[in-house]
Amino acid sequence: MARPRPASFEKTKIVAENRRARYDFFIDEVFEAGIALTGTEVKSLRFGEGSIAESFAEVKDDEVFLINATVPEFSHGNRHNHDAKRPRKLLLHAREIEKFYGAVARKGMTLVPLSIYFNSRGRVKVELALAKGKKAPDKRASEKERDWKREQGRLLRNHG
Numbered sequence: 001m002a003r004p005r006p007a008s009f010e011k012t013k014i015v016a017e018n019r020r021a022r023y024d025f026f027i028d029e030v031f032e033a034g035i036a037l038t039g040t041e042v043k044s045l046r047f048g049e050g051s052i053a054e055s056f057a058e059v060k061d062d063e064v065f066l067i068n069a070t071v072p073e074f075s076h077g078n079r080h081n082h083d084a085k086r087p088r089k090l091l092l093h094a095r096e097i098e099k100f101y102g103a104v105a106r107k108g109m110t111l112v113p114l115s116i117y118f119n120s121r122g123r124v125k126v127e128l129a130l131a132k133g134k135k136a137p138d139k140r141a142s143e144k145e146r147d148w149k150r151e152q153g154r155l156l157r158n159h160g
Contacts, residue, residue: 009127011117016050016069021112023139025131028109033126034091035066035116038082040074045124047075050116057090057111057128059101064090066113066126090126103130 009032021027037045044050055069065087073081092100103109114127134142 009117009125010120011115012120013118014115015045015048015118015124016052016116018052018055018112018114020053021114021129021131023134023142025110025112025129025133026138027112027114027129027131028103029130030114031092031096031128031130033064033128035124035126036089036091037071037124040077040080040082041071041088042124043077044071044074045116045118052113052116055113057100057113059097059104059111062094062097062101064092064097064100064111066090069113069116090128100130108132 049072051070052066056067058065058067066089067087068085069088070084071082072084100111104111109130109132112129112131114129116124116126119125
């Protein structure tokens, strides 16, 4: 029998976070995926270097790849150092990949990485979201709602 999935993922050390993703997209579902890395990439991530600001995930031939994510070359690496912007394979179950493929093909959704982190066992994981893009009016509405919540908190704190 399969182990039950945790409600939230165990993030011991967050390396990179895509903060703009929640502003640009409606987040539908969030998944945790492993990522296939070389040794120098892991060392570079352990130093806290890396960026997923402009990255996305793509389904190709029953595999999912993280495109445009930047993991800078390891400073103490030798001639076997890695390429900083190479596509990296994400490790997911076949059922999850099929779900992603269907959502991207039929519903016009996008696979957006939200964060790269180390879990409690020291493995590098990617928090991947199935998301739909927001239009300009949606962004304005969410910004207005966020500002109102902030103002509401101030009012309650001052007069509450």
